[in-house]
Amino acid sequence: MIRPLALGDLVTLLIHRGRPPYYNEATTKDNLQPSPATRLPVSAFVGRWLPLRQGGQGWVWIEKGHLEGLISARRRSGRNVWEVDNLLLSGQDKGMCLALLDSLSSAGGKLRVTKIFLRLPQTSPVIEMAQSAGFSPYLEEHLYRLQARPSRRPGKPDLHPYAFRPRLKADGYDLFQLHTAAVPAPVRCIEGMTLQEWQQTRERRTGKGRPREFICHREGSLVGWLRVRALSGVGQLELMAHPAEESELEAMLRYSLARLSHNPCLLCLTPTFQGELQRLLRQHRFEEVAKYTTLVKELAVRVAQPVRAPQPVRGPMRA
Numbered sequence: 001m002i003r004p005l006a007l008g009d010l011v012t013l014l015i016h017r018g019r020p021p022y023y024n025e026a027t028t029k030d031n032l033q034p035s036p037a038t039r040l041p042v043s044a045f046v047g048r049w050l051p052l053r054q055g056g057q058g059w060v061w062i063e064k065g066h067l068e069g070l071i072s073a074r075r076r077s078g079r080n081v082w083e084v085d086n087l088l089l090s091g092q093d094k095g096m097c098l099a100l101l102d103s104l105s106s107a108g109g110k111l112r113v114t115k116i117f118l119r120l121p122q123t124s125p126v127i128e129m130a131q132s133a134g135f136s137p138y139l140e141e142h143l144y145r146l147q148a149r150p151s152r153r154p155g156k157p158d159l160h161p162y163a164f165r166p167r168l169k170a171d172g173y174d175l176f177q178l179h180t181a182a183v184p185a186p187v188r189c190i191e192g193m194t195l196q197e198w199q200q201t202r203e204r205r206t207g208k209g210r211p212r213e214f215i216c217h218r219e220g221s222l223v224g225w226l227r228v229r230a231l232s233g234v235g236q237l238e239l240m241a242h243p244a245e246e247s248e249l250e251a252m253l254r255y256s257l258a259r260l261s262h263n264p265c266l267l268c269l270t271p272t273f274q275g276e277l278q279r280l281l282r283q284h285r286f287e288e289v290a291k292y293t294t295l296v297k298e299l300a301v302r303v304a305q306p307v308r309a310p311q312p313v314r315g316p317m318r319a
Contacts, residue, residue, distance in 0.1 A: 002103050005058030009067055025126045026087040027119045027292060029203055029236070032143055032267055057082070059103045061096050069093070071100040073108075073116065078200025082108055083117040087126065094129050101133035105297060114300040115190075115201065122291035135295035138190045139271055142278060144286040146266040162251050167213035167225070172199065174222040175215075182240050184273055190296050212259075216241070216252055224252050228259045235260030236267045239277055246276050253280050 027033065061069035070088040075081060084104070089097060108116055118135055120127050127137065167175075176195045180188065192198030216224030224241040237256040241249050260266055268286065270277050282288075 001062045002059055002099055003062065005060050005070065005072065009060050009070070024086055024088055025120055025124055026084045027121065028083060028085050029269065032236070032269060033290070057104070057107055059100055061100060069096045069100055071104055073104055076117070076200065077202040077204055080112055080114045081200050082113050082115070083203065092125055097126060097129045098133050101130060101135070105134065105299065109299050114298065116297045116299065117294060119292050119294045122293050127293055127295070130295050133297070135297045137293050137295045139187055139294040141269050141271050141292045141294065142288050143290040143292065144268045144270065144278070144281045145289045146284065146286045148264060148266065162216050162218050162223070162248065164214050164216055164255055167215050171215055171222065175225055178222060178225060178240060178242055181242055187271070214255070226252055226256050228256055230260055230263050233263055234265045234267060235263035238269065249277055249280055253277070253284065257284070
C-alpha cells in the first residue's frame with residue numbers, strides 16, 4: 001500500500017535503525033557518494049525531514065505493517081520543478097519502485113509541476129525501472145575526488161589576465177548566455193532554452209555549508225563561473241567556462257582549489273561534455289570514483305507557439 005509520508009513513518013525508521021537495510025538510490029549535489037548505492041544513515045534522513053521542508057513531498061510503501069520503500073522530492077529553484085532527493089528501497093522490487101515513481105508523478109501533475117529530475121548511479125537497476133515510469137535519460141556525469149592534506153594557507157594562483165569576484169544578482173542574464181554557449185543544445189532543451197526556464201531548473205543547495213559563487217571576467221566580459229562549498233572537511237567545486245576561454249580553465253581550477261585548500265577531501269561533479277575540465281582534474285591528481293545518469297520526466301506538454309503569418313493576397317479572378 002502506498003500513502004503519503006507521515007511523521008510517524010520517520011519514527012518507525014528510527015526505531016528499526018535501518019532493518020531491513022535501506023539504500024538511497026537517488027543522488028543530489030548535497031549527498032554525492034562515491035559508492036553506487038549507499039546504505040542510508042537513517043538518522044541523517046530523519047534530520048533532513050523533521051524540519052518540515054518547504055516544497056517537500058514524500059510517499060511510503062507499506063507491506064504487512066513494515067515500511068519497505070520511500071520516495072521524496074523537493075523543489076529546485078522554481079516551484080514547478082522537482083528533483084527526487086530520496087529513493088529508499090529495501091530490495092529491487094520493480095513493482096514497488098514503479099508505484100512510488102507513479103505516485104510522485106501523479107502528485108506533481110496535480111500541483112502543476114512541469115518537470116521531475118532524478119539522478120542515479122550509472123549502474124543502478126532503477127534506471128530501467130524509471131524509464132518504464134516515463135523518465136528519460138538526458139545527462140551523464142562523472143564524480144572526481146581528491147584526497148589531500150589540508151593546507152593552512154590558501155595558495156595564490158596566477159590569475160592574469162583574469163579577475164574573480166563574487167557573483168551578483170545582476171549577473172543572471174550574462175550567466176545564462178554563458179550557459180547557452182557552453183552547454184550542448186540537447187541538454188539546454190531540458191534545462192531551459194529561455195532565461196526563466198533555466199533559472200527554475202537550477203539545482204539548489206540546502207542545509208549547512210552554503211555555497212559561494214564567483215564570476216571570472218576579463219576586460220569586463222564574463223567568461224566563466226565557479227561555485228565552491230565546504231562541509232565537514234569535504235569541499236565541492238563546480239566550474240563552467242566559455243568555449244572560447246576553455247584553454248584557460250587552469251586558472252579557474254587553481255582559484256577553486258585555493259578557496260578549498262583547508263579541506264582534506266575535494267569532490268567535483270562534471271558532465272560528460274566537459275572533457276577539458278576532466279583532463280585538468282586528472283592532471284591535479286583527482287580520480288574518477290563514480291558515474292551518474294540524470295533522467296527527467298516532463299509532466300507539461302510542449303505546445304507550439306502560434307505565429308502570425310500574412311494573409312496571401314489573391315488577385316481578381318479572370319473569366
